[in-house]
Amino acid sequence: MSNVTVCARFRPRSSKEMRDPSRDGVCARPIDAETFVFQDDKEDEFTFSLDRVFYEDSTQAALYDFLALPIMRDAVNGINGTIITYGQTGAGKTYSMEGPGIHDCDDHNKGLLPRVVHGMFEQISSSNDFARYTVQLSMVEIYMEKVRDLLDLSKANIQIKENKTQGILLSGVTEVPVSDSAEALQHLCTGLANRAVGETQMNMSSSRSHCAYLFTIQQDSVKDKRVKTGKLILVDLAGSEKADKTGAEGRVLEEAKTINKSLSALGNVINALTSGSSSKANHIPYRDSKLTRILQDALGGNSRMALLCCCSPSTLNASETLSTLRFGMRCLLPITVQGKTHKSITTCQ
Numbered sequence: 001m002s003n004v005t006v007c008a009r010f011r012p013r014s015s016k017e018m019r020d021p022s023r024d025g026v027c028a029r030p031i032d033a034e035t036f037v038f039q040d041d042k043e044d045e046f047t048f049s050l051d052r053v054f055y056e057d058s059t060q061a062a063l064y065d066f067l068a069l070p071i072m073r074d075a076v077n078g079i080n081g082t083i084i085t086y087g088q089t090g091a092g093k094t095y096s097m098e099g100p101g102i103h104d105c106d107d108h109n110k111g112l113l114p115r116v117v118h119g120m121f122e123q124i125s126s127s128n129d130f131a132r133y134t135v136q137l138s139m140v141e142i143y144m145e146k147v148r149d150l151l152d153l154s155k156a157n158i159q160i161k162e163n164k165t166q167g168i169l170l171s172g173v174t175e176v177p178v179s180d181s182a183e184a185l186q187h188l189c190t191g192l193a194n195r196a197v198g199e200t201q202m203n204m205s206s207s208r209s210h211c212a213y214l215f216t217i218q219q220d221s222v223k224d225k226r227v228k229t230g231k232l233i234l235v236d237l238a239g240s241e242k243a244d245k246t247g248a249e250g251r252v253l254e255e256a257k258t259i260n261k262s263l264s265a266l267g268n269v270i271n272a273l274t275s276g277s278s279s280k281a282n283h284i285p286y287r288d289s290k291l292t293r294i295l296q297d298a299l300g301g302n303s304r305m306a307l308l309c310c311c312s313p314s315t316l317n318a319s320e321t322l323s324t325l326r327f328g329m330r331c332l333l334p335i336t337v338q339g340k341t342h343k344s345i346t347t348c349q
């Protein structure tokens with residue numbers, strides 16, 4: 001992977017969290033735009049440095065500009081990209097990805113997904129006359145290792161295939177051609193409404209499934225007939241809370257275990273990609289989960305990825321936030337500090 005960005009975002013505290021009197025109620029103390037000091041349940045302190053930290057007062061626009069805009073631009077130019085929100089349930093993944101609603105929310109609150117859609121069509125319409133673009137949209141949900149088509153709920157078990165020319169394919173998945181942002185947003189709303197219907201049918205919560213928005217952007221050059229294709233995938237992951245902490249039993253426990261397995265598969269894949277070795281011996285375990293298999297093209301090769309670690313700033317959720325941040329640190333590219341290569345520059349104090 002040529003480029004990976006890892007950021008953290010602390011959402012504002014909820015009213016319940018505001019009432020927590022311990023240690024001012026917050027577990028992170030900002031140092032600057034990349035660094036903060038984190039205090040865990042035992043009051044041990046850790047200094048975290050990431051590519052960017054978005055604190056409680058950060059805007060959706062700032063998040064988009066730093067994290068998503070460069071990846072969207074590259075995707076329009078044929079470079080695959082992935083944007084992922086990670087974190088425990090209620091940490092702000094969906095708010096960051098969608099905002100309060102895809103369609104009917106004001107400009108200020110709009111999340112990454114509608115901003116990416118607007119930005120993509122803006123870039124396409126401002127491009128020169130020598131290229132013709134087509135954009136296709138698919139939307140799937142991964143629940144209990146089954147891939148479900150959110151644009152056609154009758155396709156409840158989509159198979160993942162690979163082909164030499166097109167790479168990873170979701171066999172038979174609905175791909176709708178979209179020619180402007182209004183059309184794309186309309187389909188995304190349909191997909192989200194279907195997701196809610198599916199939840200009721202299966203008696204599950206959306207926080208227990210991964211949701212992936214897939215854009216395939218094809219650029220046909222009028223001049224030299226060259227065709228470039230960029231795949232851009234946005235993923236709102238299932239909540240990352242640990243199975244043993246939820247006190248779950250039966251199906252809920254199975255759900256939690258399946259989610260944990262796929263999230264650790266994702267961590268292992270990104271870790272393998274960023275651990276530096278480009279030799280053939282460096283096996284990338286894409287096949288360990290449906291999630292990593294779907295993301296294979298958008299993560300491997302000459303691609304870009306941004307991971308947003310969504311965090312509660314509250315001491316009430318400190319241990320979950322610490323594991324979210326540790327996941328993020330595993331995904332960072334090694335950094336060379338004073339001649340030594342570090343996986344990250346996290347330090348325990």
Ligand SMILES: Nc1ncnc2c1ncn2[C@@H]1O[C@H](COP(=O)(O)OP(=O)(O)OP(=O)(O)O)[C@@H](O)[C@H]1O
Binds near residue numbers: 091
């Ligand atoms: N940056 C933010 N600014 C304002 N409110 C936020 C922000 N982030 C999250 N929230 C609010 O916090 C609550 C939880 O956020 P959200 O639903 O996005 O969490 P989540 O991680 O997606 O949870 P789940 O896994 O259940 O989907 C929501 O009420 C949301 O509006």
